[in-house]
Amino acid sequence: MLSVVVEHIFLLVLVTLISVLQNAFFATKVEREGKEHHANTSAFERVSCTNRNCMDSYPTFLAVMWCAGLCLNQAPAAFAGLVYLGARQKYFVGYMGQTSQSTPGFLFGKRVLSFLFLMCIVGIFNLLLVRCFGNDFKDTVETIATAASALLLIP
Amino acid sequence: MLSVVVEHIFLLVLVTLISVLQNAFFATKVEREGKEHHANTSAFERVSCTNRNCMDSYPTFLAVMWCAGLCLNQAPAAFAGLVYLGARQKYFVGYMGQTSQSTPGFLFGKRVLSFLFLMCIVGIFNLLLVRCFGNDFKDTVETIATAASALLLIP
Amino acid sequence: MLSVVVEHIFLLVLVTLISVLQNAFFATKVEREGKEHHANTSAFERVSCTNRNCMDSYPTFLAVMWCAGLCLNQAPAAFAGLVYLGARQKYFVGYMGQTSQSTPGFLFGKRVLSFLFLMCIVGIFNLLLVRCFGNDFKDTVETIATAASALLLIP
Numbered sequence A, B, C: 001m002l003s004v005v006v007e008h009i010f011l012l013v014l015v016t017l018i019s020v021l022q023n024a025f026f027a028t029k030v031e032r033e034g035k036e037h038h039a040n041t042s043a044f045e046r047v048s049c050t051n052r053n054c055m056d057s058y059p060t061f062l063a064v065m066w067c068a069g070l071c072l073n074q075a076p077a078a079f080a081g082l083v084y085l086g087a088r089q090k091y092f093v094g095y096m097g098q099t100s101q102s103t104p105g106f107l108f109g110k111r112v113l114s115f116l117f118l119m120c121i122v123g124i125f126n127l128l129l130v131r132c133f134g135n136d137f138k139d140t141v142e143t144i145a146t147a148a149s150a151l152l153l154i155p
Helices: A002-007 A010-036 A041-056 A058-071 A074-097 A110-133 A138-153 B002-036 B041-056 B058-071 B074-097 B110-133 B138-153 C002-007 C010-036 C041-056 C058-071 C074-097 C110-133 C138-153
Strands: none
Touching (some): A002 A010, A002 C110, A010 A058, A010 A074, A058 A074, A058 A110, A058 B058, A058 C058, A110 A138, B002 B041, B002 B058, B002 B074, B041 B058, B041 B074, B058 B074, B058 B110, B058 C058, B074 B138, B110 B138, B110 C002, C010 C041, C041 C058, C041 C074, C058 C074, C058 C110
16 A cells, blocks of 8 residues: 555655755764864864855755655656755855855755656646646646756756 | 656755745855855854754754655655744845844754654554554545644744 | 545654644743843753754754655654653753763764665655566565664664
8 A cells, every 4th residue: 555655755765865964964074074174174164154045945955856746747856856865065165175165054955845746736726727727738748848857957 | 667666756856946945045145155255254144043043943844844855745744744834034134134033043944844754653553553553544644644734824 | 535544644643743842842941041041141042052953954844854854765764753752851951961062963863864865765765666566575575664663772
């Protein structure tokens, strides 16, 4: 019974696992920085702040990705999640490297999150349409979403 | 198959989307405050602290709302979620306005969260009752929950 | 319809509720410390920092526990969740008591999280195996997971 549901979410689970690994990587970096550089507190401050920024937007990201995956289709949602994780990695590593690069970063990965947000809205809209008129545009919409997710790769 | 499940959660998804929009609004406020008032750091500190308080309780809120919606019924859970988002908005805007109003705010929206919490417990209790005795009080309980959620509006 | 799904997750919901209660307990501690000891700011700083560490890893914990419970079986996942909550309680109380004990704590409960992580991977791997070969090792794997979760109690 439940395995039918799991078939529809296992890509989302995979991306969630990768994000957990990334969180662990970030936490390890912060921990090591805190231990090694007791004198150089500014480096620790910076890494810790970056980690905080990343963790602040983490629940939001998880919620939007899962909603998008459940409402419409898991494949484009999982792909967008991967792109987001890539952007986060780039943001974290870039932050660690140089002091000069002080992007506020509360809203990095804006494009990916907006895309997932749109997917949710389209999914719910589609559900209401199906209820009212009985026409199912879901296949069409899913194809468009999968194609549109490829656009996220354009920098 | 999955669309049957989605019918039972689309109100929860909608409230989640609204909360994500609110998060984005908070983050934008913090970002703008950080850029504009480099001299006036106390304002930035305050907004940033408020944002942190809001984000700290965000995963808790999401977890309780989804559990309540899944265990019992989505309509009262989504309504309580909306009331919580309203309280959060009021808290954030009030915090930004005046320095004097320094509510600790770790536990704002206590009443709504307690209500959602109760809904979860009632839902699980109901499930166990159904398993043991075969009586289904779910319809009665759902009606009571929907009626009780209107009580949340009383200030 | 949905009640069939709820049967498979109600243990996870229970553990989530317990974790929410713990969050409320932590927040109350921080609030009281902030009110009572205005002079003694170091104590407040410490409790607040501990609370932050706990809340930082909270979404990660929730995500891993739910994925493990959905992919494989809820009983060992919920048990591992309980063990994690116990470790968190011990960490928080120990942090409050003494200044000397300054464990970084970004990664407390590493063993439990790794176990849940492994459960997810095994669950997804099992799903793929079932798809390709049609053999269902799920019962065997679930038994092993339940037995392995008892190993978590060894300190």
